[in-house]
Amino acid sequence: MNAGRPFAFHAGQAVPRRSVPALAFDEFREFAVGGVENGARLVALFGLPAAGDATQLLAILARDGEGLLTAATTEVGASYRSLTPDCPQAHWFEREIAEQSGVRPEGHPWLKPVRFHRPHCAARDAWSRPATLASKGFSVLGEGALIQALRPEAEGPECITSPAPNPQEKDRNVDPREETLRVPSLRGAPSPKTEKPDVGGMLPGVTDFFRVEGEEVHEVAVGPVHAGVIEPGHFRFQCHGERVFHLEISLGYQHRGIERALAGGPAARTMHYVETAAGDTTIGHASACCQALEALSGCSVPARAEAIRAIGLELERLANHTGDLGALAGDVGYLPTQSFCGRLRGDFLNMTALLCGNRFGRGLVRPGGAGFDLEPARAAELSARLDATMKDVAGAVGLLWETPSVLARFEDTGAVPRSTAEDLGLVGVAARGCGIERDARFDFPSGIYRLAQIPVSTWSSGDVFARAWVRWLEIQRSADFIREQLRSLPGGALRTECRTLAPESLVVSLVEGWRGEVCHAVLTDRRGHFERYKVVDPSFRNWMGLAMALRDQQISDFPLCNKSFNLSYCGHDL
Amino acid sequence: MLKELAERLSQGHRTMAYPKGEAVLPDRFRGRPAIDFAKCPDGCDACRAACPVGAISTVGGKPALDMGRCLFCGDCAVACKQGALGFTREHRLAAWSRDDLVIRDGAPAPQGPADPEKLAIFRRSLKLRQVSAGGCNACEADINVLTTVGFDLGRFGIQIVASPRHADGLAVTGPVPENMRLALEKTYRALPPPRVVIAIGACAIAGGPFAGHAEVHNGAGDIVPVDLWIPGCPPHPLTILDGFLRVVGSQA
Numbered sequence: 001m002n003a004g005r006p007f008a009f010h011a012g013q014a015v016p017r018r019s020v021p022a023l024a025f026d027e028f029r030e031f032a033v034g035g036v037e038n039g040a041r042l043v044a045l046f047g048l049p050a051a052g053d054a055t056q057l058l059a060i061l062a063r064d065g066e067g068l069l070t071a072a073t074t075e076v077g078a079s080y081r082s083l084t085p086d087c088p089q090a091h092w093f094e095r096e097i098a099e100q101s102g103v104r105p106e107g108h109p110w111l112k113p114v115r116f117h118r119p120h121c122a123a124r125d126a127w128s129r130p131a132t133l134a135s136k137g138f139s140v141l142g143e144g145a146l147i148q149a150l151r152p153e154a155e156g157p158e159c160i161t162s163p164a165p166n167p168q169e170k171d172r173n174v175d176p177r178e179e180t181l182r183v184p185s186l187r188g189a190p191s192p193k194t195e196k197p198d199v200g201g202m203l204p205g206v207t208d209f210f211r212v213e214g215e216e217v218h219e220v221a222v223g224p225v226h227a228g229v230i231e232p233g234h235f236r237f238q239c240h241g242e243r244v245f246h247l248e249i250s251l252g253y254q255h256r257g258i259e260r261a262l263a264g265g266p267a268a269r270t271m272h273y274v275e276t277a278a279g280d281t282t283i284g285h286a287s288a289c290c291q292a293l294e295a296l297s298g299c300s301v302p303a304r305a306e307a308i309r310a311i312g313l314e315l316e317r318l319a320n321h322t323g324d325l326g327a328l329a330g331d332v333g334y335l336p337t338q339s340f341c342g343r344l345r346g347d348f349l350n351m352t353a354l355l356c357g358n359r360f361g362r363g364l365v366r367p368g369g370a371g372f373d374l375e376p377a378r379a380a381e382l383s384a385r386l387d388a389t390m391k392d393v394a395g396a397v398g399l400l401w402e403t404p405s406v407l408a409r410f411e412d413t414g415a416v417p418r419s420t421a422e423d424l425g426l427v428g429v430a431a432r433g434c435g436i437e438r439d440a441r442f443d444f445p446s447g448i449y450r451l452a453q454i455p456v457s458t459w460s461s462g463d464v465f466a467r468a469w470v471r472w473l474e475i476q477r478s479a480d481f482i483r484e485q486l487r488s489l490p491g492g493a494l495r496t497e498c499r500t501l502a503p504e505s506l507v508v509s510l511v512e513g514w515r516g517e518v519c520h521a522v523l524t525d526r527r528g529h530f531e532r533y534k535v536v537d538p539s540f541r542n543w544m545g546l547a548m549a550l551r552d553q554q555i556s557d558f559p560l561c562n563k564s565f566n567l568s569y570c571g572h573d574l
Numbered sequence: 575m576l577k578e579l580a581e582r583l584s585q586g587h588r589t590m591a592y593p594k595g596e597a598v599l600p601d602r603f604r605g606r607p608a609i610d611f612a613k614c615p616d617g618c619d620a621c622r623a624a625c626p627v628g629a630i631s632t633v634g635g636k637p638a639l640d641m642g643r644c645l646f647c648g649d650c651a652v653a654c655k656q657g658a659l660g661f662t663r664e665h666r667l668a669a670w671s672r673d674d675l676v677i678r679d680g681a682p683a684p685q686g687p688a689d690p691e692k693l694a695i696f697r698r699s700l701k702l703r704q705v706s707a708g709g710c711n712a713c714e715a716d717i718n719v720l721t722t723v724g725f726d727l728g729r730f731g732i733q734i735v736a737s738p739r740h741a742d743g744l745a746v747t748g749p750v751p752e753n754m755r756l757a758l759e760k761t762y763r764a765l766p767p768p769r770v771v772i773a774i775g776a777c778a779i780a781g782g783p784f785a786g787h788a789e790v791h792n793g794a795g796d797i798v799p800v801d802l803w804i805p806g807c808p809p810h811p812l813t814i815l816d817g818f819l820r821v822v823g824s825q826a
Contacts, residue, residue, distance in 0.1 A: 116753055117789060204753040224757050227736035229704045229718045231711055232754060253753045254708050257789035268626035272645060272783040279710030279808070336578045342722030343588050346811075349719075350600065357602030360712045362807065363647055372602065395581045402577060570710050573751075 008068040011444040011510040014295040028074035045093035047101035048532040064443040079104035089425035098126035115252035116204040204252040205234040212238040231569035247550040254573035262533035278571030283312045284513025286365035288520040291509035296501040303490035305369035306447040314478040317514040319348035321471040331560040332409040340396035369495030410465035414549035414561035428516020433467040435460035440512035467564040501528040537571030604661035611679040613658035624653035638678035642779035645807040668817035692768045703741035708748030712808040713775040738764035746794035749777040776807040
């Protein structure tokens with residue numbers, strides 16, 4: 001934090017944009033890098049168009065212990081000095097900034113696109129790719145103004161048609177055991193060999209990947225389409241025999257242009273965009289969006305609606321955690337728990353459908369309150385179903401902890417050291433499985449969580465077992481929480497009206513979705529419309545954690561490690 | 575081993591009786607929309623104005639609702655002050671013809687499959703390859719759930735397989751982002767003909783909430799020839815199962 005200009009605010013609090021300190025770049029860099037060194041966490045870092053050719057960068061830090069957020073902005077031109085060498089938490093955000101805003105973070109150790117799409121401002125591309133590469137140009141939609149439209153129209157595209165040089169050396173032939181050391185670390189000075197990856201054209205996954213070369217070293221490429229009913233993504237493993245030296249994950253196949261379309265809102269589709277940003281986190285994202293809208297419009301949500309939303313959020317957690325424990329059992333070949341949990345997950349989804357008619361909670365969370373009421377008879381039905389299902393979940397999951405062959409596969413597999421989790425800023429189950437007490441319901445409580453706390457569940461071993469065990473602890477605590485809410489459901493109204501949004505304001509909402517912290521950062525323009533709507537799904541911060549978990553593991557353990565994170569492709573790709 | 579057996583006894587037999595038994599659906603379930611056209615006053619377009627995705631148009635002064643675009647959010651029913659538009663609890667929504675998804679005044683009876691001979695080979699055994707092309711993991715989850723003990727897809731001779739080379743058909747979810755177009759095309763071409771293509775969910779049928787975005791195609795039909803359309807956002811698992819059963823011929 002810059003000592004001269006302290007500025008702190010709460011999650012879910014709308015603040016005037018002018019109150020966010022506008023710093024010189026070096027001060028801004030120190031604000032972020034120094035802040036993280038002092039224990040704060042980077043929850044969002046993104047760009048938006050500023051006057052002329054400039055791009056405004058906005059960094060938002062969370063001070064978990066104090067429950068406060070800090071923020072600062074700066075203006076940069078076509079490039080700036082990357083934060084990542086001194087602050088690994090910035091690595092994925094800076095790749096996103098390069099892709100969305102066309103600004104180059106110079107010195108970034110591995111600057112590649114994260115989603116493979118055209119920049120929001122067509123005039124500038126961080127990799128100097130020709131503007132004609134995209135097979136479909138951006139078109140103006142009926143609603144949701146383009147960020148592009150906010151730009152002055154004067155300048156034309158500055159396109160350099162020659163591709164970036166490929167710096168990859170092909171003639172290395174060294175002992176693979178030495179090569180593990182060469183896999184670039186995110187911390188410290190970047191290796192010159194990996195400074196400028198060739199990002200090719202606009203095809204997803206067509207780019208340079210880390211390579212390990214040497215005798216008996218091989219590369220395994222998987223995806224985008226996988227073997228089950230799963231979303232697409234591309235995985236590159238660098239292996240020596242069964243041992244994985246490095247996994248690189250390349251996403252973007254699911255990119256639907258959600259952030260671009262949200263700009264200019266709120267509009268008729270706003271809630272539908274956030275509900276489908278990651279469809280299995282419908283309630284998490286819808287809650288984050290509504291909290292932002294409610295803060296900006298100064299509308300106060302009735303306590304009854306807050307309780308119903310929280311019940312929905314915890315049911316979402318119950319369904320997904322139960323499903324994940326079943327899938328983990330399946331990945332170690334333990335079929336009883338797999339088949340029990342497959343059915344039990346559906347029972348939780350049906351409880352959400354009892355609330356709102358949709359198994360994923362579509363329409364349950366709406367600005368100003370809840371879309372559906374929970375009458376006494378329905379609450380009693382929900383309570384009875386919860387008790388019956390929880391009895392079966394306890395039996396099904398309990399088998400895992402009593403079966404040595406399951407525990408032997410869970411323990412010491414895919415371990416992430418706590419220091420790595422802290423360096424990368426992991427969130428959710430992945431962070432808590434490394435012993436980090438990080439839970440937005442506790443650190444940044446909103447809605448009914450301000451009154452009814454859920455203990456933070458942690459385990460310190462950082463392996464598949466820890467991520468499974470934390471899920472089981474959370475299942476029990478979520479069920480207790482729902483029972484408590486059902487017993488003391490507040491009376492009163494279900495929904496209040498949200499009027500116009502405050503102009504020139506910033507709000508950051510943090511909601512602990514089942515995967516981890518969902519962050520929505522919204523900036524309004526002079527008319528009170530969204531100038532920039534930033535969505536940070538927990539997966540955005542955790543995919544790199546999965547890559548780290550695979551180091552020195554058997555490649556055959558990838559499905560197990562992957563399922564223990566169970567990250568979202570569409571939530572990342574937006 | 576004894577603990578597993580005891581737990582199995584405790585959990586009991588959980589496969590539903592459907593399709594012979596009743597379809598168990600929540601009371602707030604929003605299934606096939608129904609419009610009482612006689613109640614629609616001239617010049618009223620409240621439902622059309624309320625739809626976030628343009629699923630409702632006005633034809634000859636009467637509304638026409640395209641279930642293929644519909645997110646089943648229910649905003650139109652709330653906006654209809656005449657009580658003319660509502661959502662029934664009918665879960666069987668699949669159609670062989672894209673036009674049959676449009677609910678309008680004087681709509682003809684739904685068509686059968688365009689190529690019944692092609693489908694004959696899939697009776698009693700249907701192996702499907704699933705491609706998520708921009709799906710949000712809701713459609714995917716409700717396809718996956720069909721393989722659990724509750725639905726037990728295998729008892730109908732239907733199976734989700736891990737390679738297009740093993741598959742008779744392609745089940746597509748999502749609006750098909752440009753970034754997934756090539757992968758979808760390649761998967762389709764890898765299926766040995768005759769092959770059936772099923773578009774599942776509003777996104778795969780017409781782009782869903784992302785219809786019109788430059789980053790996506792408006793559904794699977796823009797890329798591959800679709801045989802069967804299963805609407806919903808996401809479709810209920812029973813809606814999807816009903817669609818699959820039409821392909822194997824055990825549901826009309």
